[in-house]
Amino acid sequence: MFRRPGTTKLLTIIAVLAVAAGGAVALTRTSAFRSTAAPQAPDAPPPVGVVAAPVQSHNVPIYLRGVGTVIAYNNVLVRSQITGQLVKISFQQGQQVKKGDVLAVIDPRPYQAQLDQAIANRDRDQAHLENAKIDYNRYTDLAKQKSIAQQLADSQKAIVDQLVAIIKSDEAIIESARVNLSYTSLTSPIDGVTGIRQIDIGNIIHPTDVNGLVDVTQIEPISLIFTLPEAEFVPIQERLSQGTITVFVDSQGGKQLDQGKLNLVDNQIIQTTGTIRLRAEFPNQKHLLWPGQLVNARLLLDTRHDGLTVPASVVQQGPQGPYAYVINPDSSVAIRPIKVAQISEGQALIDSGLQANEQVVTDGQYKLQPGTHVTILHGRAAEEAAAQSAQQAPIP
Numbered sequence: 001m002f003r004r005p006g007t008t009k010l011l012t013i014i015a016v017l018a019v020a021a022g023g024a025v026a027l028t029r030t031s032a033f034r035s036t037a038a039p040q041a042p043d044a045p046p047p048v049g050v051v052a053a054p055v056q057s058h059n060v061p062i063y064l065r066g067v068g069t070v071i072a073y074n075n076v077l078v079r080s081q082i083t084g085q086l087v088k089i090s091f092q093q094g095q096q097v098k099k100g101d102v103l104a105v106i107d108p109r110p111y112q113a114q115l116d117q118a119i120a121n122r123d124r125d126q127a128h129l130e131n132a133k134i135d136y137n138r139y140t141d142l143a144k145q146k147s148i149a150q151q152l153a154d155s156q157k158a159i160v161d162q163l164v165a166i167i168k169s170d171e172a173i174i175e176s177a178r179v180n181l182s183y184t185s186l187t188s189p190i191d192g193v194t195g196i197r198q199i200d201i202g203n204i205i206h207p208t209d210v211n212g213l214v215d216v217t218q219i220e221p222i223s224l225i226f227t228l229p230e231a232e233f234v235p236i237q238e239r240l241s242q243g244t245i246t247v248f249v250d251s252q253g254g255k256q257l258d259q260g261k262l263n264l265v266d267n268q269i270i271q272t273t274g275t276i277r278l279r280a281e282f283p284n285q286k287h288l289l290w291p292g293q294l295v296n297a298r299l300l301l302d303t304r305h306d307g308l309t310v311p312a313s314v315v316q317q318g319p320q321g322p323y324a325y326v327i328n329p330d331s332s333v334a335i336r337p338i339k340v341a342q343i344s345e346g347q348a349l350i351d352s353g354l355q356a357n358e359q360v361v362t363d364g365q366y367k368l369q370p371g372t373h374v375t376i377l378h379g380r381a382a383e384e385a386a387a388q389s390a391q392q393a394p395i396p
Contacts, residue, residue, distance in 0.1 A: 045373075047331065047372075047373040047374050047375040048364065048367050048368060048372055048373070048374050048375070049364065049374070049375050049376075049377045050325075050333075050361045050362075050363065050364035050365075050367070050368070050374045050375075050376065050377065051361070051362045051363035051364060051376070051377055052327055052359045052360060052361050052362060052374075052376045053310065053311055053314070053359070053360060053362045054357050054358065054359055054360075055308050055309070055310055055350070055354045055355060055356055055357060055358045055359075055360060056308070056309050056310070056356070057306050057307070057308055057309075057356040057357075058306070058307065058309070059303055059304065059305050059306070059307065060303065060304045060307030060309055060347075060349050061300055061302075061303050061304075061344075062300070062301050062302040062303065062304055062341075062342065062349075063248075063298040063299060063300060063301065063342065063344055064228055064232050064235075064236070064298070064299040064301050065296065065297065065298055065299075066226040066227050066228045066278075066296075066297045066299070067226060067227070067294065067295075067296055067297070068224045068225050068226025068227065068249075068294075068295060068296075068297045069224070069225055069226075069292065069293070069294055069295075070222060070223070070224055070289045070290060070291055070292065070293040070295060071222070071223050071224065071225050071279075071291060072192075072217045072218050072219060072222060072223075072291040073218050073221065073222065073223055074190050074192070074217075074218040075215065075216075075217045075218070075291070076188075076189050076190055076192070076215070076216045076217075077211075077212045077214075077215050077216075078103060078186055078188065078189070078212055078213045078214050078215070078216060079207060079209065079212040079213065080106065080183070080186060080205040080206065080207055080209070080212070080213065081180075081183040081207055082106065082111070082180055082183045082184070082207065083204065083205070083206050083207065084106035084107050084110070084111075084184065084204065084205065085106065085107045085202065085203070085204050085205075086104055086105070086106060086107075086199065086200070086201050086202060086203055086204075086205055087105055087106065087107045087201070087202075088104060088105035088201065089103075089104050089197070089200075089201050090102045090103055090104060090105070091103045091104075091194055091197075091214070092194075093194060093195065093196055093197050093214075094193065094194060094195070095193070095194050096191075096192070096193050096194075097188045097191070097192065097193070097194060097216065098188065098191050099188055099189065099190055099191050100187050100188065101187060101188045102185050102186070102187050103186045103187060103188055103194070103213065103214065104185075104186040104201075104213055105184060105185055105186070106183070106184040106185075106186070106205065107184070108181060108184040111177065111180045111181040111183075111184055112181055114177045114180065114181075115174065115177035115178055115180075115181050117177075118170065118173040118174040118176075118177045119174055121170050121173070122167060122170030122171060122173075122174060125163060125166045125167050125170055126167055128163050129160065129163035129164060129166075129167060132156065132159045132160045132163050133160055135156050135159075136153070136156040136157055136159070136160050139152050139153040139156045140153050186213055188216050189216070190216060190218050191218060191220065192216040192217045192218040192219060193216070193217055193219055194214050194215070194216055195214055195215035195216070195217065196214070196215075197213065197214050198211035198212060198213060198214060199211075199213055217291055219284055219287060219289070219290070219291070220283065220284050220285065220287075221260075221281050221282060221283050221284055222281075222282055222284040222289050222291070223263075223279055223280065223281050223282070224247070224249055224260075224279065224280045224281075224282065224289070224295065224297060225277060225278070225279050226277070226278055226280070226297040227270075227273070227275040227276065227277050227278070228275060228276055228278065228299070229274060229275060229276075230269045230274050230275060230276050232276070232301075233265075233269065233276050235301060236262075236265060236276075236278075236299070236301070237265070239301055239302070240262070240265070244261050244262070245261065245262040245299060245300065245301070246259065246260075246261060246262075246299075246300040247259070247260050247261060247262050247280040247282075247297055247298065247299050247300070248297070248298040248300070249280070249282060249289065249295050249296070249297055249298075250295060250296040250297075250298065251295060251296070252294065252295070252296065254296075254345075257288040257289055257295065258282040258283065258284055258286070258288060258289055259282070260280050260281050260282035260283065261280060261281060262278060262279075262280050262299065263279060263280065263281050264278065264279035265277075265278055266278065266279075278299070280297065280299075298344075304341075304349065307341075307349055307350075308349070308350040308354055308355075308356060309347045309348060309349055309350065310324070310347070310348050310350060310354065310360055310362075311346060311347065311348070311362045312343050312346050312347060312348045313362050313363060314348065314360045314361065314362050315338070315340055315343070315348050316365055318335075320337060321337060321339075322337070322338050322339070322340050323335050323336060323337050323338060323353075324336050324338050324353070324354065324360050324361070325360060325361035325365055325368055326354070326358055326359070326360055326361075327358075327359040327360070327361065327374060327376070330373075331373050331374055331375065332371050332372065332373050332374070333361060333368050333370065333371070333372050333373075333374055334370055334371075335370050336353050336354065337353055338350055338351075338352065338353030338354055339351040339352045339353055359376070361374070
């Protein structure tokens with residue numbers, strides 16, 4: 001048979017290509033069969049990095065918390081008892097003063113003159129009394145001798161008694177003048193701190209002045225009036241029967257300002273609010289408490305021995321109530337419902353749901369699901385994870 005040149009070569013190439021194509025199809029079918037018959041397991045996800053802490057067991061204080069206002073034990077408006085010109089101011093506004101310290105002086109000259117006049121009148125009447133007594137003694141002797149009538153002696157006795165009464169009146173006038181003279185020095189009636197001065201030197205001060213001279217407020221010790229729910233009344237009374245109750249006072253920012261004691265439970269419950277008022281006393285030596293200041297009160301009701309605590313960030317809120325992520329021995333996590341007694345100073349007291357020394361997740365919960373494997377971060381890695389958690393955690 002006659003073939004064109006190059007035909008044999010072309011047929012050879014076509015045959016080689018056909019064999020290669022058949023092999024590729026066979027390999028594809030074999031791979032598909034193997035994929036269907038024996039699928040490979042997917043790679044396990046890497047463990048999630050979290051920050052964890054153990055459940056601790058120790059003595060835990062139980063607090064009752066309320067909001068209150070700082071109240072001074074004594075607050076005195078220093079007023080003048082007399083009218084006169086202020087000639088001296090002896091205190092600085094805001095100065096701490098003691099009882100009896102002179103705060104201001106009123107011109108004493110008019111009142112000194114009144115005192116001097118009263119003393120002179122008494123001395124004059126005293127001289128008259130001495131002369132009347134001499135006459136009375138003389139008349140008494142003459143009456144005994146029948147040289148004069150008894151009536152003259154009796155009249156002289158009446159004059160003596162009258163002068164005695166006048167001298168008593170003079171003494172009372174002198175005492176009144178001395179009191180008025182003492183009022184020229186305005187003194188502090190209590191230990192305390194002065195407020196804003198209401199009148200300046202050189203002005204006339206009166207007893208009827210509404211604002212007086214200055215306000216003096218006692219701040220050592222100082223008291224706090226705060227409220228608690230009426231449901232706490234019985235536990236407080238039971239605790240009081242056992243002894244003194246300690247009360248702590250904190251600023252709005254959470255800083256402890258002082259420590260004192262409860263000294264009064266009000267004699268009635270406020271029915272409109274369902275609360276009971278209490279009064280606590282604090283030494284206030286650092287002057288961190290000030291009248292009118294709004295603060296937080298913590299009443300130490302009891303101490304729970306061997307109580308279980310975790311950082312407050314462990315406690316999560318769900319539809320069924322609070323829960324925590326607990327790390328299992330195989331490094332997986334599980335959701336554990338818990339019951340929280342209180343949260344104080346960044347620590348949560350657990351009533352039930354956890355055991356001592358269990359590891360619980362404190363940061364990174366938003367990345368977890370039950371069964372997720374975790375790795376516990378430490379040091380700088382833990383700090384970075386906590387910062388990332390604060391940024392990415394969903395807003396409750």
